[in-house]
Amino acid sequence: MYRKAFIDVYLKHGFSFDEARSEIDFALDTLFNYGYKDFMLGKSLEQWQTAKLNKVIEERVLTHRPIQQIIGQAFFYGRKFFVDKYTLIPRPETEILVKEVLNISQNIFNPKILDIGTGSGCIPVTLLLENSNIIADAIDISTEAVETAKKNALFHNIQNNLNIYKSDLFENVTLKYNIIVSNPPYIPLKDKDTLQIEVRDFDPPNALYTKDENGIEYYEKIIKQSDKFLLPNGFLAFEIGQNQAEIVSILLKEYNFTIKNIVQDMNNIARVIIAQKR
Numbered sequence: 001m002y003r004k005a006f007i008d009v010y011l012k013h014g015f016s017f018d019e020a021r022s023e024i025d026f027a028l029d030t031l032f033n034y035g036y037k038d039f040m041l042g043k044s045l046e047q048w049q050t051a052k053l054n055k056v057i058e059e060r061v062l063t064h065r066p067i068q069q070i071i072g073q074a075f076f077y078g079r080k081f082f083v084d085k086y087t088l089i090p091r092p093e094t095e096i097l098v099k100e101v102l103n104i105s106q107n108i109f110n111p112k113i114l115d116i117g118t119g120s121g122c123i124p125v126t127l128l129l130e131n132s133n134i135i136a137d138a139i140d141i142s143t144e145a146v147e148t149a150k151k152n153a154l155f156h157n158i159q160n161n162l163n164i165y166k167s168d169l170f171e172n173v174t175l176k177y178n179i180i181v182s183n184p185p186y187i188p189l190k191d192k193d194t195l196q197i198e199v200r201d202f203d204p205p206n207a208l209y210t211k212d213e214n215g216i217e218y219y220e221k222i223i224k225q226s227d228k229f230l231l232p233n234g235f236l237a238f239e240i241g242q243n244q245a246e247i248v249s250i251l252l253k254e255y256n257f258t259i260k261n262i263v264q265d266m267n268n269i270a271r272v273i274i275a276q277k278r
């Protein structure tokens, strides 16, 4: 019954039923470890729990702050990650990038991987949890994101295998890698007003925007400098934005990479590009 009352609050503020249901289930799970089964069994919430959930939902519907940011947790690849206002909320599309990097890693002995722009650390933490042969480093320009990524590494108990540090792209990077992975900022600043409020007003701006027209500023910088940081036959693995596959492919070929794979997301948008150095 109470679940319906919470759903009604969402509906009253113009959210869809599906959004309401999935967010309430997410909140019940992350806040109280309370699953759908508990609801079906008629387990009720205690007064303090109802009050807490009310507060969270009120902030969500009135401000449009994403529920993951309000609660401070998000799911990625089926696991919990801490998030905050300094880290992008991990997206399902990025799981495709992780899957592709895991595929390549299978054929490399003790693969060394660098994640550029790690945010919450969701990419390298997941890679290490899925393949214990991987050795990974992760960098971010944001001091706060580096701290959150370290917290996630500790939470998932892989802190000894993952070196996370602050760097403006390759500025402080000294080693060479088999794979450089990145989900960099790729939205041209001029497109800011076309974004959902949840993204535009709450994701950290330095996780989203580029200064150039096409959103390829970071791909270009990484591709141009990658030679120095890739081992022979090394790979670049990028998440890309809508309509960027062609232009990023051209750039990669220009710098002697062979395109190995372009993978579409659930909306048939080319979302991940994998290239290998010739």
Ligand SMILES: C[S@@+](CC[C@H](N)C(=O)[O-])C[C@H]1O[C@@H](n2cnc3c(N)ncnc32)[C@H](O)[C@@H]1O
Binding pocket: 087, 088, 089, 090, 091, 094, 116, 117, 118, 119, 120, 121, 122, 123, 139, 140, 141, 142, 145, 167, 168, 169, 183, 184, 185, 186, 206, 207, 208
């Ligand atoms: C789109 S977010 C991706 C975060 C995370 N990897 C994910 O997939 O959820 C881009 C990240 O790049 C970082 N970033 C932006 N400019 C950077 C730079 N010059 N050097 C390193 N990291 C940068 C941002 O702080 C942000 O964490």
